[in-house]
Amino acid sequence: MAWDWTWRPYVGVWILVLLMAAGYTQLVRYGGGWRNAGWRWGSFLTGLGVLWVGLDWPIGALAAGYLASVHMVQFLLVGLIAPVLLLLGIPEPTYERFRGHSTLRRVLTRVTHPLVTIVAFNIILVFTHWPTIVDTLMASQAGSFAIDMLWLFGGTLFWWPLVSPVPTRPGFTYPLKLVYLIANTILSTAPFLYLTFSQLPVYATYELAPPVGWITKQQDQQLAGILMKLGGGLVLWTAITVLFFQWYRAEGQP
């Protein structure tokens, strides 16, 4: 079907956003109420807004079946930007209550270890950008949704050791956090190179999609690769900068 700019409702996205908002309300209550949330509820709301924009029309529609470059924008929003904002939005008292649950703490200790999370994130990145996987899953709404949720999950894992105070990781010092982030800027180079410098379109989904404007399939794919590198780099280097100054301030205190 040819692309047109007629708005279409994405009710499934609205339901997801409402469910997440409801879940957040419970998390806030679990942490002792809204007065403990402070500025964090603003971060969660922003993260939810980013997620909504990334999944709803028009980005969701264009990403699902028309443009690889918009698919990449969606990945940046859903897989990198929304997760860190959502995690930052959880009140500290809520995190501290997580610490009180021994089973949850044990699971988090294993699952959110920095080595586990960086590997998992990059496995998810490669898997959800593998041409056969993309062409298979993007052929259905359920498959497309599965990719979106994998991104959200992978991004949440990736940011967890940097953002969440639970579990405590005294060995994960500022220098190591910076190495963690810098390493990820390097690891994402492979998909960028593949997309940007492939001689031919790699995704049948987008190669055979009705044209949108006059961008060629090759240009669209190259743009996707560049967006992945530059957009992802912008997010990661922003985080690196923030952490660096946090470290600087921490070192300056007696």
Add this chain to the structure above:
Amino acid sequence: MRESTQDKTGDELRGTRLASPIPRPDFSLIDTGGSEFNFHARTDGYATLLFFGYTNCPDVCPVHMANIAAALGRVGWRTRQRVKVVFVTTDPDRDTPERIREWLDRFDSSFIGLHGTTAEVAAVQAELKLPRSVMPHDTTGDYDVGHAAQVLAFSPSGPAIVAYPFGTRQADWVHDLPLLVQ
């Protein structure tokens, strides 16, 4: 891709084998310059890709044209020089020769565009054993035209033995074009 067929060198073509070869048809229509274009005479000696579509087509036609154009940009000069792409409109009311030229130039200025009456085009399609294009009852405003979605490939001096359905990718064209010109 579907079952493949071998070219003269024995390499596998990725197009779909036709049940029986289709001789190169001898028909004349008007090209985008307003001149008569005899398909048989003007394409004999070239690997010729023949496609029936229309410029307001939302998907099949622009994707086919774009993929062929991109593939021609990737194959060697020798191959490119020996390929002709002929587009015949199935929507003669909206697709004037000027409109066809403008549309084809967005893909490749070497693509040949042909215009004829509905009856003339239907006769050619029948000779090629292609389904006749289907116009809607109401042709005021925007409308879609039902048409065959495959590209017929004629060898330089012979019949068409292979067709390329919608879904043929640039990689398939890049693979097959050098084989088709042999």
